Amino acid sequence: MHIGRHRAVLGALAVGVLALSACGTDRNVTNADLNPELRELEVDCGTTSVVAEGSSAQKNAMDVFARDFGVKCPGSHLNYTSSGSGKGVAAFTAGQVDFAGSDEPLTGDEVEAARQRCEGNPAWNIPMVFGPLAVTYNVPGVRDLTLTPEVIAEIYQGRITRWNDPAIERLNPESSLPALDIVPFYRSDESGTSANFQKYLSVATDGLWEGEGKTFRPGRGVGQGRSGTDGVTSSVEQTEGGITYAAWAFPKNVGLDIAAIDSGSGPVELTGESAGRAIESARVSGQGHDLRLDLDSLYGNDAPGVYPIVLATYEIVCSDGYDAPTARSVKAALRVAAHAGAENLEQAGHVPLPPEFRKKVLESVEAIRE
Template sequence: MKTKRHGAVLGLIAAGALLLTACGSDNNAPSAGSTSAAGDSSVPVECGGKSKLSAEGSSAQQNAIATFIQAYQAKCPGSDLAYNASGSGAGVKQFNAGQVDFGGSDSPLSESKGEVAAAAERCKGNPAWNLPLVFGPVALGYKLEGVNDLVLNGEVTAKIFNGGIKKWNDPAIAALNSGASLPDKDIKVVYRSDESGTTDNFQKYLTAASKGAWTQGDGKQFKGGVGEAKEKSAGVAQAAGSVDGAITYVELSFAQDNKLSLAKIDNGSGPVELTNETVGKAIDGATIKGTGNDLVLDLNSIYGSTTAGAYPLLLATYEIVCSKGYDADTAKAVKAFLTVAATTGQDGLADAGYAPLPKAFQDKLLTAVKAIA
């Protein structure tokens, strides 16, 4: 999403309000007229407390976190954050083990896996909150010589990633790409080896959109059973970009950095290119299903959407924090960092490949941050 280099692909700084305004809920949903919160310096930040915070997790948000750190250091001189982009699974584990001050994950804590209970124990008997701070679409990035315009749908994508379709000139792919010259070449799937919220979201999309072709289920571990495994978002994008015939699922900025072509998705209403308008239209139906200040988004409704012109493969990245249970110095610093991230830290997000928060969503997030104790 490097918008200066890829303005034709995603002008998200202009569309941030539209895109994330749609990330509303049935409860106090941001209105269609919400404006971007980028650069809002009017929100007070109480600097101080722990001088160097630690966090770990999602590699999908690492460039956003780097932007937030710069803004934090500028706003609170002498303060810093060390972020280890080890993947969502590791981030949740390290947070729950009390090894880092907050975790980063591309999916919220799972109750069925015991993550919610473990987080409450880590937070001294208090619930952890999932705070969505970073948003962006996931690209189906591929490298295929001579093919720069490719259409896929949920069913065909599922069969590619579970081994049901093995050749680029398979009749099912050809049917979606009338007139295209598709080579008789093996499809080389590249997937995340580490536990990843990107993988979880991708597999949830396949479950919803594949008309039964994906039976492997979801989760942070890839379950397709085919392909080459690589660590982190940068790893899969680099691997796919180095081999003709490769395809992977990865955040847009990583796909662009490695010069991958981007497949259009046909959700049943025609091919949809990944653009600011199509991302905004897809996320329009997202609601917040969490209660109170636990801002868990419900994205399931859009994965299987057949709305014309909607790009349905999206990702929200959460910061996982204790609602209570920090020592005073840590609580103060965590609140300061997240406040900066949600306000002046938004300035550089478009250049880093993400969407700035709109004002109404920022207000909801800041309410939660202020309540951390």
């Protein structure tokens, strides 16, 4: 256990992210400080700053994008307000921001509202920010642990209650698992993290998990709810036998152990590379330059070396209908964002776009009409 470290390390994480954000206006940061691809990227910067709003899950990545955009386009700014996906989409459809960040593509009435905002043209859903979700645990003496989606589901359903359960022992023959009660923690607040984790469990277990939506639905009387990512991760850190799901940045930077996932082709550790393989193979269900994803193809990916628990979030943009200066600046900001480097993104808990997937994203960005 690491009792007492959590607040200090989370503080350090926050400082690191703030430092990235601050770099956007730091005169000492130059083009030479960027990753090689971004250094060589030619950008038609436009003449206006870009205003966006939405998903809190994108905030840390947006800090990276804003810094890079400020370096590549001196005098221009990417100003992102982290207010939640719903508020971001509402601000976009009201014409208050240039694009919205959202944990989900546009649905229902949002599609028509966005069309009206875009002067009668369709809005496109462009997936640009990907954040892996980690299954993190606190089992004394066990630093390497493999779980399957079925075992995770049964833990949260209350069918597996001790760490030395035969189902877990079979997956970890070289580990000495203690006869310790499993203490599952889950988000008590409505959360896009919970929605995507439940979607993953449902797809990966062929329906064994029946919960869905932003409210997590464990078995009756199973586990303990906590508010926010800080709430669940700090509870795991302080509880022997604890387990939870959380955005990668928190357990990674706090130093909590993270389980490998066996989807049927062997254990896969969570890394930028293994999460990137899931993104690379995700299918697009949208038409043309609308890149909404088929989440079944993401969460149901059982290929070797793939870590499939990845939260995909979107930038909602007008395909046409911007004035020319705004269109040029939006395209510049998104072009820079697509080339963000692995080091800074992984520090912020995200992974860079794999090369082939990035090509699809850039094709959509370039197709925005000026």
